[in-house]
Amino acid sequence: MSRLIVISNRVSPPKTEDGSGAQGGLAVALAAALREYRGLWFGWSGRKTDKFTGHIDMQRAHGVTTATIDLEEQDVEEYYNGYANRTLWPLFHYRIDLAEYDRSFGSGYERVNERFAETVTPLIEPDDLIWVHDYHLIPLGQQLRERGLKNRMGFFLHIPWPPSRLMVSLPYHEKLVRTMLAYDVIGFQTEEWLESFCHYVERELGGTVDPDGVIHVGDRSVHAAAYPIGVDFKEFTEALESDAARESFERLRTSAAGRRTIIGVDRLDYSKGLEERFLGYRRFLEKHPRYQRKLFLLQIAPPSRGEVATYEVIREHLDELSGRINGEFADVDWVPVRYVNQGYRREELAGFYRAAEIALITPLRDGMNLVAKEYVAAQDPEDPGVLILSRFAGAALQLKDALLVNPYSKDEIADAIMRAIRMPKEERIRRWKAMVEVVRQEDVVAWRHAFVEALEKARPPVRREPTPEPEAC
Structure with missing residues (x-):
């Protein structure tokens, strides 16, 4: 051989x-x-x-x-x-x-x-x-x-x-x-x-x-x-059974205090559409004020390529934008955006994915985007979350049952969030079953x-x- x-x-x-x-x-x-x-x-x-x-x-x-x-x-x-x-x-x-x-x-x-x-x-x-x-x-x-x-x-x-x-x-x-x-x-x-x-x-x-x-x-x-x-479907689903995954699940659910969690996990990069995502989420808060205290966006964005000036610029923009959104909408016991500039181990991320009712994955252009597939793999079969995915990610060609959006459109992102919130459990399960079968069969192996x-x-x-x-x- x-x-x-x-x-x-x-x-x-x-x-x-x-x-x-x-x-x-x-x-x-x-x-x-x-x-x-x-x-x-x-x-x-x-x-x-x-x-x-x-x-x-x-x-x-x-x-x-x-x-x-x-x-x-x-x-x-x-x-x-x-x-x-x-x-x-x-x-x-x-x-x-x-x-x-x-x-x-x-x-x-x-x-x-x-x-x-x-x-x-x-x-x-x-x-x-x-x-x-x-x-x-x-x-x-x-x-x-x-x-x-x-x-x-x-x-x-x-x-x-x-x-x-x-x-x-x-x-x-x-x-x-x-x-x-x-x-x-x-x-x-x-x-x-x-x-x-x-x-x-x-x-x-x-x-x-x-x-x-x-x-x-x-x-x-x-x-x-x-x-x-x-993704390595077998390895990732096994990670869900780890102590680290259980702890991160409980940590996020406890801190959510009954509110829905929208999660995004991306390397800090202009191709990931993070500014556009924040603006789409802001549009949702503007259009649906009665939901303002009922959910929050957790954006995990570990820094990368800090020696390249373009990446310093995007970090400054996101710091400013997340601060403006929180300053405009936050209350003493609620902030709409939790913006975290650090990375987490796969086991911890698996727990976060499972705890989040919605994933907002909206790159402007992506070869594939494995975070979208990891989110699907991490869901509870009895009560899965909803994946909102950019139609310009390579994964969109396989995960056709996600809510596909144009990441450049604030209104499409806002409407997709509203649709995810209102989606009946039966529809969530149907969409998840179709996607998880693809993720399982077309894995990294x-x-x-x-x-x-x-x-x-x-x-x-x-x-x-x-x-x-x-x-x-």
Whole structure:
């Protein structure tokens, strides 16, 4: 059996045998795959070094081998804070107005991808399957090919792919996309992002796309498909039985004091539509004053990417907006918005989800949005809550029984909250049953199996000829 080599920007080694201590469901799924395939997880350690040496820190924990490298300060600023998060992230989330096109960012991005390739190549054996993750490492496959690797390689994009009219605003966009053709399998979260990519290939590269998803450009043929990612349903529902989940459930229910809880859980990011969500909630309070003391919004938004100025701005805006809403509507024994800038463990979040009667998940653009799926998985089958979901989240294509809204419309958000409050129990149960079946069947394990199976079926790897030993003098 071939080994699986997972390569991502950051590495999240498992902290328990079942992986449940890892950060997020994706890390759990990848750890399980690595144990199954005797694999290796390679990426950045998250640490900085004065000078890049290529030193690899090898660790093995709970059946998973990890290999990490440290990056220089300039690498982090140009590759991670720069090109990845100030150029590609906003562009791929349709925020061309926020995208920064700085030549040094592109140079740093190429340099770090080269360093990844140079460092990981000696660790790869001829029969290994290579699975590269996300927008940080788009050119890595091409870099590995240039170093002689003939292995089967797959790439999965965890965020949206923008329409061609936006993609062409990126300097050297054609060069970047052509590097993706070095992979044998390319995966996207949804059919929409897949269609956008295929449209770009046909329009800008003169390629063709077969009905079975094989893309042809020049002498390259690549299989591209949608592989919707899910949550680890089994692990997440088991987390509901933990002491931490029970405690967080009771904590939130007790503090609610009989009021309905509307919950939102998002990383602090402009793509999550948090300002628009607060304004929609404010519109609800304006239109329905008799409900003002009967509910509250709990928004959990842990900070991220604090070194990027755009994220400091959104935090300031949300601080101000939540303060204005509370100042306008609060009473001595009630505040309409509980805005929390810290993260919680998965077990605690599971308890919060179960305690909340409504989830308000309204990103402006999202590759998938696993919080929506976690909320569904956490519900009490006898008395489930209502999911209000942005129609621009990838999850909306699967969770069709959520209340789908346009996150830019304050009135749609306000009306959806009112509809959720008034929804009969029978309708809540019917909608939840339809959604939880999707979440259960199309979970992260199914996603991982589908992608790796496609990679295994790709063209057989060509073995590299061993480098002959130099003759002795």
